[in-house]
Amino acid sequence: MLVLTRRAGQALRIGGSIEVRVVRIEGDRVVLGVVAPREISVVRDELIAEVAAETRTAGDAAGLVRDALRRRA
Amino acid sequence: MIDQLSFPDGLVGLPDLVRFERSPLEGTVFVELSSLDDPGFRVVAAAADEVRPGMSGELAGRGLTAEGAEVLVLLAVHGDPPAVTANLAGPLVIEDGLGRQLVLEDPTFPLRALLTPAE
Numbered sequence: 001m002l003v004l005t006r007r008a009g010q011a012l013r014i015g016g017s018i019e020v021r022v023v024r025i026e027g028d029r030v031v032l033g034v035v036a037p038r039e040i041s042v043v044r045d046e047l048i049a050e051v052a053a054e055t056r057t058a059g060d061a062a063g064l065v066r067d068a069l070r071r072r073a
Numbered sequence: 074m075i076d077q078l079s080f081p082d083g084l085v086g087l088p089d090l091v092r093f094e095r096s097p098l099e100g101t102v103f104v105e106l107s108s109l110d111d112p113g114f115r116v117v118a119a120a121a122d123e124v125r126p127g128m129s130g131e132l133a134g135r136g137l138t139a140e141g142a143e144v145l146v147l148l149a150v151h152g153d154p155p156a157v158t159a160n161l162a163g164p165l166v167i168e169d170g171l172g173r174q175l176v177l178e179d180p181t182f183p184l185r186a187l188l189t190p191a192e
Contacts, residue, residue, distance in 0.1 A: 038136035043178040051163035051176050052086020054184050058116040058147035058160065062105070065117040065148045068157050069101050 078106070080172040085163055090114060093172070103148070106165075118145040124159040124186060132164070137175060143167040151185055158185035 004012055011021035019035040034042050058065075075096045083090050092109040102123060108114040121128040121144035129144040138144065145165040151158050161182040165174050 041176065041178075043176045047162065047178060048085060048176055050184055051160070051174075052084075054149065054160045055084050055086060055116070055147060055163060055174070057151075058149045059114045061149045062115045062117050064150040064155070065157055066098060066105070068150065068155075069098060069103055069117065069148075072101075 077109070078167060078172050079170065080165075080174070082173060084165075085174045085176060087114075104145070106145075117148045118165065119148060119159060119188070120144070121146045121161070121164055124188060125161060125182075128161070128164070128182075132166070132175070137177075138166050139168050146186075148188065149185070157188040159188050160184055161186050 006012060006022045008022050008024050011019050013019050017037050018040065019033075021033040021035075023031040023033045025031070036042055075094060078093045078095055080091050080093065082088060090108045090110050093106045094109055096105050096107070097103075098105050098117060103117055103119050106116050106118055121132075122130075124146055128146075129138070129142065132138045132144060133140050133142065143166070145167070146159040146161055147163065147165070149158050149160065150156065162177050162179075162184045163174055164177070164182075165172055
């Protein structure tokens with residue numbers, strides 16, 4: 001893993017089209033700004049984990065969902 | 074109508090599930106996706122526009138999908154009393170016969186949008 005040190009207001013570039021800038025530092029939180037082409041997905045790691053967990057939940061709940069929707073129909 | 078869908082990268086967190094059979098959920102506007110790679114895995118999905126009118130157009134407008142792409146959202150049950158929810162944060166997009174699952178970094182597309190109370 002490449003490890004770089006940046007201060008608030010400084011940025012780094014990934015390839016020719018992606019910029020990641022340290023907007024500000026608040027205690028143990030770093031606020032980042034990302035400029036990237038629209039086709040590049042920029043998401044927090046934990047959101048990917050949440051979507052994965054919800055997708056598994058949808059699989060576990062398929063029977064309950066089916067029954068609920070049939071009652072609703 | 075029953076058809077087969079291919080998700081070359083699988084689903085988010087489930088990369089091995091790449092082939093699905095889609096069938097209508099009788100008597101409803103919803104569909105069921107059954108994995109052909111894991112016979113024990115199936116999900117119920119809705120057209121995104123049924124849950125959030127205009128959602129497929131919003132995604133196309135942001136350049137995340139092609140115009141006219143089909144967008145589905147996965148349904149689950151949460152809460153007490155239990156209610157059916159739709160995962161708007163991780164929609165399935167089907168374009169040219171190929172599927173992929175997006176992850177939307179936007180709080181207006183929640184993981185658990187309420188669909189209807191489940192009795």
